[in-house]
Amino acid sequence: MSNAGDENPPLGETLSSRRGFDGALVHVRVDRVRLPSGRITTRETVEHPGSVAIVGVTKSHQVLLLRQSHHAIRRTLLGIPAGTLEPGESPEECARRELVEETGYRAGRLTQLASYFTSPGYTNERMTIFHGEECEPTSGDIDPDELIRLVLWPLAEVPRLVTPGPDQIQEAKTLIGLLLLPRQLG
Numbered sequence: 001m002s003n004a005g006d007e008n009p010p011l012g013e014t015l016s017s018r019r020g021f022d023g024a025l026v027h028v029r030v031d032r033v034r035l036p037s038g039r040i041t042t043r044e045t046v047e048h049p050g051s052v053a054i055v056g057v058t059k060s061h062q063v064l065l066l067r068q069s070h071h072a073i074r075r076t077l078l079g080i081p082a083g084t085l086e087p088g089e090s091p092e093e094c095a096r097r098e099l100v101e102e103t104g105y106r107a108g109r110l111t112q113l114a115s116y117f118t119s120p121g122y123t124n125e126r127m128t129i130f131h132g133e134e135c136e137p138t139s140g141d142i143d144p145d146e147l148i149r150l151v152l153w154p155l156a157e158v159p160r161l162v163t164p165g166p167d168q169i170q171e172a173k174t175l176i177g178l179l180l181l182p183r184q185l186g
Contacts, residue, residue: 010036048125052095053082055177056132062152064103069147079174091128103150107132113180129177131184
């Protein structure tokens with residue numbers, strides 16, 4: 001037995017698409033859409049190749065976090081390493097690359113924690129979050145153009161970062177990753 005609440009609402013019909021903006025990373029597609037009611041409207045979509053984030057944990061039970069400056073909000077936030085997929089690159093390959101580039105550490109085993117759409121109201125970006133186990137330092141320096149500083153955070157103190165209050169993480173991928181980590185650790 002099905003009730004009306006179990007059915008998906010209809011999608012609008014795309015009548016036309018054009019490029020609204022082409023940037024180095026961000027591309028905006030502008031669609032003319034006919035809604036099920038017959039009304040014609042415009043939908044703007046930020047197109048993104050996809051991204052990854054990594055909750056890296058060292059052999060000594062330290063979580064690899066970054067203090068990173070974010071131009072869009074003019075603030076520095078504490079978060080997990082992350083990056084954008086390159087053409088032909090798998091999420092796991094990207095996660096391994098980004099972890100080394102941003103932290104100078106490499107992971108032993110990578111396990112997927114989640115894969116989700118970051119904000120489907122305006123972008124098609126899908127982010128995959130990994131748990132990086134037994135991370136250890138590797139040779140190489142963090143890219144000097146990255147506005148980041150590595151922070152080794154005790155795993156036992158992670159609950160403080162996900163609890164409402166002055167120390168709570170303020171960006172989504174890190175909250176999601178840190179909240180899912182205990183489930184992975186068992």
